[in-house]
Amino acid sequence: MQASGPLNHWLYAADVGEEIHRFASEIYPLCRSITGNGVRETLASISRQIDLEVNEVPTGTEAFDWTVPQEWSIRDAFIKNAGGKRIIDFHACNLHVVSYSAPVHGFYRLADLKPHIFTLPDQPDLIPYRTSYYQLGWGFCMAHSQLQALPDDMYEVLIDSGFHNGALTYGEHVHPGLTDKTMLLSTHICHPSMANDNCSGIALLTQIAKRMAGLRTRYTYRFLFCPGTIGAIVWLSRNEAILHQVTHGLVVSGVGDGGGPTYKRSRQGAAEIDRIMRHVLRHSSPQAEIIDFVPYGYDERQYCSPGFNLPIGLLQRSRFGSYPEYHTSADNLDLIRPSHLAESYRVVANVLDIVETNRRTRNLLPKCELQLGRRGLYGPIGGDPASADRVMALLWVLNLSDGEHSLLDIAERAGLSFRTVLEATELLMLHGLMEDLPDTTVC
């Protein structure tokens, strides 16, 4: 069943970047928060692409140290000037209202309103993105230049929001494999209209799941589309029984901008996913940066908490928090590009390719070299570099296939790409010179 790269045929899918960008654009306008209809509409969009199990977890459900909050809904919000004109309008831009703002209606002098207004003085034309999930309050976000221009006057303020017992919603897509060894692919769906963070991640994983459909895989793949923090925590609390099956994982977010790529290692630091990511990035994106785990970031915080310590890293392009458009209105559809999305897609696809095919094999004739020549396997060393790589790959695979080295180990030791080593292994298997080791799903 160890087919050579069952995923390979979709690795270099044409126009995949455009397709991802199209779907990111479709879900971009929705007003997401950690609960509510924005999330539901997003999941509905995804389920038009792939099979999706949508879960509703009631308000009040406990999950470890946390409790599923009430659902927040918002119908309207504005600031009107003395002339009755909406100078801030939620319907124009859903970033204007601090997410989870309590309802308010009243008239405020500018000085009294200001403590409720968030701006970015260093980026005066951008609107920041702010939330107030776990403490009650209300607020508006606007461009600093707009705030500066406001006359000292009286303003009418409305936030027509509400809280009610409802549910936390998340979606899960399972691609069943031949074994229950599982790779988790997780992305957050709770940010409103921000393209990179995280329409890009949602669209990329949707695309991966879609193109994987129907493929026979060794691993089971779980795609998790959940609100940040509370969503991952709820998922973990409901899936403790299967966590021992999770042998690899990636959190995917912010994968459409032009920076990075950046890979943040799992807490384990030298898990196989960490080694795979290093290998893939070294060969595909030499400019990539690899950073150590820190307990701050996206949902890898939860997966890598000490009670779980799952082998799950984070793939992004620019490091979160480090680019000027981060959590502002400038994180829009212009920031993400099909070419960047396609590169991110290829990184993930290459990772899955290695997850699927990495294993340990054994040279059946390990004493001395084999006489490759009489089997037509020995070409000239020198001459065209690809051919030299192929011969060196045969020699390396034969030399290191001692039951201790995985194909990834061999690729790293030889300085060759995983694919070159995989192809050499398959060729030697065809000639009956190698065998797979039983139970060598490397993990």
Next chain:
Amino acid sequence: MQASGPLNHWLYAADVGEEIHRFASEIYPLCRSITGNGVRETLASISRQIDLEVNEVPTGTEAFDWTVPQEWSIRDAFIKNAGGKRIIDFHACNLHVVSYSAPVHGFYRLADLKPHIFTLPDQPDLIPYRTSYYQLGWGFCMAHSQLQALPDDMYEVLIDSGFHNGALTYGEHVHPGLTDKTMLLSTHICHPSMANDNCSGIALLTQIAKRMAGLRTRYTYRFLFCPGTIGAIVWLSRNEAILHQVTHGLVVSGVGDGGGPTYKRSRQGAAEIDRIMRHVLRHSSPQAEIIDFVPYGYDERQYCSPGFNLPIGLLQRSRFGSYPEYHTSADNLDLIRPSHLAESYRVVANVLDIVETNRRTRNLLPKCELQLGRRGLYGPIGGDPASADRVMALLWVLNLSDGEHSLLDIAERAGLSFRTVLEATELLMLHGLMEDLPDTTVC
């Protein structure tokens, strides 16, 4: 009993540098050697500051490969010129006589006297410090410029010294802790009037012991004031039964000059004291140099001999032997400064602070992150750096408190100071979120 930094309140004692310098000045004039009254007077000075057990070990006592030598006493010594004038006078500077010189009285031509005269041709105005402990002989030390100016004449020479069966004297101060796990702090007391090497070390350890008095500590601290080499060897031979309790140690010498600091690792190389010193120096003295153990230096030679291999390093400022004033008359009270002594004091105090409080703890809710917000523990990341450090310290401590990492491990992994990590840990304990692991005195 795991109080948060019981030693902390004396870490930043005001004027500590001046106080150490004052005591160093008090003991500077005494004519010390490896045995005799200079040592006794020095120990008497120390015991006016702290409780001190003074031990007298009789001449002839065997200690491993060594034997306690006879006591050396000296009443007078001079070289007189033909006119009967003392051109060299022991009472003017006790460095003039080679320590442990045999008695001599006679008249010498300059040419016959010269083999008994030691100078520093490269530093012609300084008087060297020389000893002749373990081979019989006699000699004078003087400035090279003075020797050069002596006319070829007849000189009267006197060394009114003597050897007799007496004792080797050393002092020990014990600060008992709640456990018998012990840190040894050792310094040599056998050099005559040299300020840095080693009035500085004697005065620094005296000050540490004095300020520690009355504090409740987890560790027992043994302060050892002993003659170099033979004193440490004798102490080891009389204390073999308790050496298994010694889990950390420092030899302290030459801690008042402006160089370094320099830390020389224990023979073990990665003992906890080595890790603590690296951490403290990295945070307090970025210019510090850390060097590997070599079997040459001060009394760490004995503590780190292979039959003991104790986890004991050496703290000094300039590396011994490497500064021009080393073992000369220029190692005087001008060479050592209160500010340098205070910095050395803080290094040792910070080390003791970590020795006292380092331990392993366990996050009681290790699955997913805690909801810090509802406990008022979560402030903004960003903004003032100290506040960001505090929040990151909470996240790191929660993430790494898995029973495998000590607080020092966490501080090193997080790139934070030990104190920041300690305070985060204490805060989490106050909230009932962490527990100490039983028997986690890390050693």
Next chain:
Amino acid sequence: MQASGPLNHWLYAADVGEEIHRFASEIYPLCRSITGNGVRETLASISRQIDLEVNEVPTGTEAFDWTVPQEWSIRDAFIKNAGGKRIIDFHACNLHVVSYSAPVHGFYRLADLKPHIFTLPDQPDLIPYRTSYYQLGWGFCMAHSQLQALPDDMYEVLIDSGFHNGALTYGEHVHPGLTDKTMLLSTHICHPSMANDNCSGIALLTQIAKRMAGLRTRYTYRFLFCPGTIGAIVWLSRNEAILHQVTHGLVVSGVGDGGGPTYKRSRQGAAEIDRIMRHVLRHSSPQAEIIDFVPYGYDERQYCSPGFNLPIGLLQRSRFGSYPEYHTSADNLDLIRPSHLAESYRVVANVLDIVETNRRTRNLLPKCELQLGRRGLYGPIGGDPASADRVMALLWVLNLSDGEHSLLDIAERAGLSFRTVLEATELLMLHGLMEDLPDTTVC
């Protein structure tokens, strides 16, 4: 029996470079191939220097994946021009004929002949060295400039060669030691008139074996002179029963040119031979390069195949394949120099010296330092550097002789040469202060 460097007296043999060069010159003209009389004549030359067991292994003998080929013989070969003049003559240069060429006689137009002619367009005046061992064919090698000048004409071509059932021939010299722990020294003898590759290696090992004769050694040394690849494979197949005795080994080839030295680590990577080579090269040849194992090169390919994984590295000067004279007619007696051969000799001799004398010892008085002074062992630190090294070596040996460190470990840790550490150890043994640990042949 642990004599101090039994091999030492021949380490700095005078004129050894000239002697090696002389023997290399003697065997240079012989037309070697992987089988046949060239090999036999070479082995006959060697056996005039040292005892040699010559083995004949019949054509058709199986050895792992290989079969001993038929013997190739050649009596004459030429290309004659239209005027009947030999423009290529095997008797003028044995590189002209591709080794193992099938017989041919006929007349060829230049265009039809060209596919059978090998040249070096980038080095137009050199004749390449080519073989056709494992596929039938025929060919000539010549200077590219000569080929370019040939008129488009008809040429008479003759290769009067033949194949017959014969044998593969290799030679083995065993220097028996006090134990059967074995070091293998292997070199290939299958190249025709090439001086560096590998008359140099053959002559160097012959010289080593000759000068070792009569010495009492701890190790058994096996010197193997065999055709490349098939010779090593045959030897391995016939000696499987003793391979567990092989605790060190070196393949030696290309040791007379001015490059390098280069050491290629064994597949194990950190075997004792790898550590010894690093130590020797660091002290004797700071410009030396040490590279990791790759499964391409000389006979270390076979010794380091995964079924054996022997601790055997490769010593050469320039890296094979990397110098312009490699496998061309320019690899002649001018390329190799007595001074380079002598340096290579000293490297191997120093390696053997360490192999013979490295062991673990124990300080019999490990508690505190010894009083070296009363034994006359303590000289001044400082002053002449060799004397300081000697004292530091005593201190290091005493400090690290705890049964865990070998003399090589101590030398590496102390930054001293192995010999300095060995001499300090011997001196301490003379004084009864150390003992050898039983069974401490380090391997």
